[in-house]
Amino acid sequence: MAHDALAPASGNTSEMVRSATSESRLARYGLIALSLAFVGLFLVMPLAIVFTEALRNGPGRFYEALADPETWAAIRLTLLVAAIAVPLNLVFGIAAAWAIAKFEFKGKAFLTTLIDLPFSVSPVISGLVFVLLFGSHSLLGPWLSSHGIKVLFAVPGIVLATVFVTFPFVARELIPLMQEQGTSDEEAALSLGASGWQTFWYVTLPNIKWGLLYGVLLCNARAMGEFGAVSVVSGHIRGMTNTMPLQVEILYNEYNFVGAFAVATLLALLALVTLVIKSLLEFKFSAQIAAARKH
Numbered sequence: 001m002a003h004d005a006l007a008p009a010s011g012n013t014s015e016m017v018r019s020a021t022s023e024s025r026l027a028r029y030g031l032i033a034l035s036l037a038f039v040g041l042f043l044v045m046p047l048a049i050v051f052t053e054a055l056r057n058g059p060g061r062f063y064e065a066l067a068d069p070e071t072w073a074a075i076r077l078t079l080l081v082a083a084i085a086v087p088l089n090l091v092f093g094i095a096a097a098w099a100i101a102k103f104e105f106k107g108k109a110f111l112t113t114l115i116d117l118p119f120s121v122s123p124v125i126s127g128l129v130f131v132l133l134f135g136s137h138s139l140l141g142p143w144l145s146s147h148g149i150k151v152l153f154a155v156p157g158i159v160l161a162t163v164f165v166t167f168p169f170v171a172r173e174l175i176p177l178m179q180e181q182g183t184s185d186e187e188a189a190l191s192l193g194a195s196g197w198q199t200f201w202y203v204t205l206p207n208i209k210w211g212l213l214y215g216v217l218l219c220n221a222r223a224m225g226e227f228g229a230v231s232v233v234s235g236h237i238r239g240m241t242n243t244m245p246l247q248v249e250i251l252y253n254e255y256n257f258v259g260a261f262a263v264a265t266l267l268a269l270l271a272l273v274t275l276v277i278k279s280l281l282e283f284k285f286s287a288q289i290a291a292a293r294k295h
Contacts (some may be wrong), residue, residue: 050268054261065262071142073239074247074263080155081230081243082223085162089219095210098204100171101178102186105255118165126164127232128171132159151233158243161229166222173215174208181207221274225267 035184055062065071099105100112118126135141136152151157185207189199205212227245234241242250244263251260 019106047160047268047272050261050264053257054265059260061258062262063266065256065259066266070239070242070252071247071259071263074242074244077152077155077240077242078224078244080160081106081158082220084159084219085166086216089167089170090212092167093174093215093219093287095182096171097174097178097208098200100175101181102183112175115168118168122227123161123165124227124232125163127229129249130160130164130229130233150235153237158230158231158241161233162223162226165226165229166219168214169219169222170212172287173211173218177211178204178206195237210281214278217274217277221270224270257270 012077017226054065074243092230096111096115100108131152132138133140134144136145151160185203186199189203190196194202224243225245227249229245230248231249234243234246236242236246238250244267248260248267251257251263
């Protein structure tokens with residue numbers, strides 16, 4: 001009887017839930033207006049300003065700014081660096097996620113911590129680390145110079161810095177997904193006589209494809225937009241080691257606002273395309289995780 005007396009009635013419980021989770025119409029509209037104002041002020045308005053300033057003097061001046069040889073060199077270098085860094089991070093991310101999610105070994109927690117290291121280290125500091133490793137007064141610098149190998153102020157240094165700041169993205173998307181899926185599918189494939197490569201190609205890879213694409217997308221967006229680490233190791237050599245973000249800085253500092261904003265529009269378009277594809281992949285990715293949990 002005492003228990004029955006303490007138990008709330010079902011009707012009262014429903015009313016308590018509604019009162020705890022519902023807000024007045026004024027509060028709801030106020031929160032919506034605040035969110036929209038924040039998005040408009042810090043996201044939509046900057047994008048609108050970028051496109052407006054780029055086209056201020058007409059489309060002809062816009063295309064002329066993009067056709068500048070130094071700008072084209074920056075675009076080509078950005079694409080080259082992304083084309084090298086993203087596949088490297090793809091291989092590393094799959095290998096690291098496979099090892100962490102599918103196996104138990106000593107140092108597993110330490111490896112997971114190392115993967116998160118670029119998230120906690122400033123990109124400028126990571127670039128400085130490469131200067132200390134490969135600079136002319138470093139331990140490796142004299143040996144590299146004597147063999148004609150140039151790392152800093154060249155493409156290899158930019159690639160290394162980009163790889164460092166972007167390598168967590170693929171692994172961090174795959175690790176929780178693989179952990180949710182477990183090892184039962186792989187064990188079943190191996191018990192049926194499949195080799196390790198066949199198990200990966202026909203079992204593991206199809207199960208992680210959406211998460212893999214999601215990680216690659218984020219990795220590519222960061223690789224093309226990285227500024228801090230690349231700025232330290234590039235040397236800002238015109239037409240040779242300037243990526244698109246660095247080219248925007250140089251043009252803006254020279255008061256070439258049309259040229260700076262023209263290059264910035266390419267990065268802004270990349271961000272918008274990334275956002276759209278990210279939303280589509282998130283839908284697929286969430287469905288895949290839900291299926292894995294159900295399984």
